[in-house]
Amino acid sequence: MDRLSLVFAALADPTRRAILARLADGEATVNQLAEPFPISLQAVSKHLKVLEQAGLITRGRDAQWRPCRLEAAPLRDISAWAASYRRFWDERYDRLDDYLQTLQQTGPSEEEQQDG
Amino acid sequence: MDRLSLVFAALADPTRRAILARLADGEATVNQLAEPFPISLQAVSKHLKVLEQAGLITRGRDAQWRPCRLEAAPLRDISAWAASYRRFWDERYDRLDDYLQTLQQTGPSEEEQQDG
């Protein structure tokens, strides 16, 4: 599977996006990442594997902990991909100022939380 | 399923992204869209349904043809989502923040142009 498809597929799950949002605040262990979710630790471990294979996180080792870290390069890639369609939504797409001004105020915030 | 997940899932397939790229050149019928691909028309029809449910295309009716049109709003959404992580890949981003804040009403800068 090509890189872009892997990344999009990894992002197509609210739990995984929530994990990324959490990692935007800094490294975290599997248990810490799993804590907010109503699913098993093993399920979270699988999600992390998907994110890792998409290149969205890396995992280190600290004793028996496996700290996860956000890797933003794939996000840059999909941003670039989407930006190639910008002319279809932004008539003044060559004026980025307004756009960036709105962006700079929003960090990745706790997104949807899914239940059940 | 939430909107963002639908869009990411729709984009996680190279055929569907190729269809979007084709539609960037203008409206097309199902047969026209299917032509480049080594799969059946029915498979393409399914792909179009996925894209439609994600809000990435709309379909009209012209006699027995169903012209497809690109809808860019979801792409704007995912671009905005990805951009919220920009500080993790763009070291100059924080400084760009400050720059823009002191520059709010001046003209267009020449940042980030993408082609595809």
Next chain:
DNA sequence: CGGTTGATTAACCGGATGGTTGAATAGAGA
């Protein structure tokens, strides 16, 4: 009407996905 073209729907298949539980591995520490 019947026939042809464009497109969708239905039924099916194999493989991937997201979840579970239970067992296994890795390291810290008494």
Next chain:
DNA sequence: TCTCTATTCAACCATCCGGTTAATCAACCG
């Protein structure tokens, strides 16, 4: 060593996904 904690692996299950072929719907045209 034995135990506890953190994490992964394995097996299983239900559902989804991308593809197929066959059938159906919709609209034009002779």
